[in-house]
Amino acid sequence: MKKVAIFCSSSYTIDPVYNEAAARLVDCLAEAGFAMVSGCTVKGTMGVISREAESRGMYHIGYIPRFMKGLEYPSASELHWTDTMSERKEKMREGTVAVVALPGGIGTLDELVETHCLRKLGKYSGKLFALNTNGFYNPYKALLDHYLSTEMMDGSSRALMSFPETPEELVEMLVKE
Numbered sequence: 701m702k703k704v705a706i707f708c709s710s711s712y713t714i715d716p717v718y719n720e721a722a723a724r725l726v727d728c729l730a731e732a733g734f735a736m737v738s739g740c741t742v743k744g745t746m747g748v749i750s751r752e753a754e755s756r757g758m759y760h761i762g763y764i765p766r767f768m769k770g771l772e773y774p775s776a777s778e779l780h781w782t783d784t785m786s787e788r789k790e791k792m793r794e795g796t797v798a799v800v801a802l803p804g805g806i807g808t809l810d811e812l813v814e815t816h817c818l819r820k821l822g823k824y825s826g827k828l829f830a831l832n833t834n835g836f837y838n839p840y841k842a843l844l845d846h847y848l849s850t851e852m853m854d855g856s857s858r859a860l861m862s863f864p865e866t867p868e869e870l871v872e873m874l875v876k877e
Contacts, residue, residue, distance in 0.1 A: 701759060704729055704874070705737040705792045705826075707811040708745040708802035718803045719748045721833040725800065725867035726752040732871050735759035737792050740779060741771040745802055750776065763791045789814060798827040798874055803836040812840075820857045829870050832863040 708722060722745045729736060736753050739746050740762020750773035753760040762776040765788055772779060782788040789811055793799060801812040818824040830837040841863055847853035864870040 701735045702733065703735045703737050703761065703796045705796045705799045706749055706802060707739070707792075707799065707804065707808050707815075708749065709804035709808060710739075710741060710743040710746055711805060712744050714744065714803070715834075718833055718836070719745055721831060721867055722748050722802050723752045725749075725802070725831065725870065726758065727756060728867045728871040730756040730758040732875055734797075734874075735761065735777075737761045737763070737796060738773075738776075739788065739792070740764045740773045740776050741768060742773050743771060745804065747773065749802075763788045793818075793824055793826070796826050798829060799824070800870065801830045801837075803831070803833055809840075816861055819860045827862070827874060828860055829862050829864060829873070831867065831870055832865050837863055 726736060726749050736758055738749055740750060741747065741764060750760065754775050760776045761778045762773060763780050763782055764772050765782050765785055780791060782791055793815065799815045801808055812830060815824055815828055819828050830840060844853065844858050844861060848855060848858045862873055864873055
């Protein structure tokens with residue numbers, strides 16, 4: 701079973717275009733035969749992708765810290781409890797072929813940056829994507845390019861992060877070997 705971890709927003713008040721793209725990504729992943737790993741709460745985009753995975757009959761593995769008891773999505777194929785947010789991130793990445801960051805807040809940014817660093821250090825071997833819906837990740841792309849131009853980052857480290865514009869483009873890049 702090829703698994704993709706998705707990091708995303710827990711906010712209810714984001715522009716609906718982000719949740720529409722998130723649902724479409726789950727559809728595309730399901731069509732391509734992937735299983736989904738998520739933070740598995742009912743909140744915000746996490747709830748959107750959980751509901752979409754369920755409606756598609758997609759295998760869904762969720763990790764949630766114990767302090768979030770009561771927010772867990774009730775119909776995940778597997779639900780695992782963790783002690784900390786750090787353990788949650790680590791468990792979500794285990795055995796995945798890719799990590800996808802959807803538009804999200806500071807937590808999603810933390811997950812994205814940590815995974816990029818782990819990929820650079822050879823501690824994560826999957827592909828790394830930031831779904832750039834409506835240019836959401838353009839500031840992060842610019843920051844990485846700034847690191848590159850100031851030689852704080854080398855080209856091979858910069859190349860580890862991809863910024864597809866659509867879910868379809870992301871899945872196409874994911875299945876390309």
